[in-house]
């Protein structure tokens with residue numbers, strides 16, 4: 466019976482693929498749906514993770530910037546008319562010269578300063594944003610990712626991934642929604658869907674939807690010189706202006722439209738005085754950041770080959786170009802040579818035991834006691850988010866994310882922010898074995914796979 470339902474589920478998936486017809490022209494376009502392995506929760510999570518990455522890699526203007534404030538206000542007006550699921554839309558401005566805009570799953574929309582500079586009126590800018598919102602509504606990013614994963618995964622695994630763990634499966638396959646991600650490059654079908662839905666959103670917000678098509682056409686007539694990135698992410702589906710005009714013809718005629726505003730003219734004035742970064746400058750900046758990380762790690766990026774260490778209380782594997790500080794009876798630090806400065810660990814893993822005051826303390830109580838004692842020696846340490854239950858090779862534990870001050874200084878001589886990932890495991894005798902994985906905040910994600918691998922290898926005695 467289970468086999469039957471599994472097969473029919475797969476067939477249903479295939480059917481959804483084949484009946485994904487182009488949206489019909491009607492009074493209001495019905496947002497297109499399609500095969501998607503991501504739950505709404507995962508959609509949000511994917512977008513938030515990628516947005517955090519974008520904020521690190523691209524020069525995003527602060528939310529308090531007047532240009533951002535304006536774009537957010539305009540974006541919310543448009544988003545109020547987006548059909549379908551009410552995603553939490555957010556709008557951001559990237560201080561980049563090239564004309565482009567992109568949307569991440571579940572709501573974050575990014576617009577380049579160059580796009581605002583190139584728009585002749587508010588309606589043109591609104592057109593780009595309505596188009597991006599339409600990509601979010603129709604979940605084009607996660608649908609493209611689902612299609613790719615379905616093509617790569619055997620059916621048996623695919624069945625298990627559906628609706629549960631698509632995001633982690635995606636990460637395991639080395640795929641993501643970050644900058645330059647294949648899934649942010651839309652197909653021509655996705656483009657015409659975004660144009661049609663964008664037309665309705667423009668209309669319902671009071672703008673002339675033709676402004677959207679006009680802007681795209683204008684960019685193209687410029688030979689794409691300022692917008693090659695835009696057309697690589699949003700390829701021309703062909704007859705853009707005509708299909709928008711056809712959709713407009715199905716909508717009740719309006720005598721007047723919003724076209725411009727004093728606010729837009731102010732913002733336009735402001736951005737005309739800005740000198741945004743070019744894509745090349747941004748790429749160079751990213752490269753510098755990477756080499757700074759390498760320098761801090763003394764070139765000792767964790768090696769993929771592992772070595773194991775046998776302690777009195779446990780065994781653990783670690784990258785073979787990292788070193789073990791301590792011995793089989795003591796607390797341990799496992800770190801790259803350059804990760805330890807003046808007895809403080811900037812990069813690496815510390816393993817120690819903790820004896821709670823009450824020998825019968827629960828895991829939860831013992832972990833909070835441990836946190837309090839760690840905070841006594843590191844007062845700036847604080848937990849972010851909630852502690853989570855975790856199992857490491859069958860042993861129950863707690864996982865807590867913390868931030869603190871790194872022993873490393875930034876270029877202004879201030880302590881840079883550090884991420885500390887604490888995992889506490891309850892041993893049979895009621896004491897805790899705890900592991901703290903440490904890296905400056907900006908490098909933590911790149912080392913996370915190493916930390917996770919080490920944790921997975923841990924065997925208590």
Ligand SMILES: [Zn+2]
Pocket residue numbers: 596600651655656659698699700
């Ligand atoms: Zn697009």
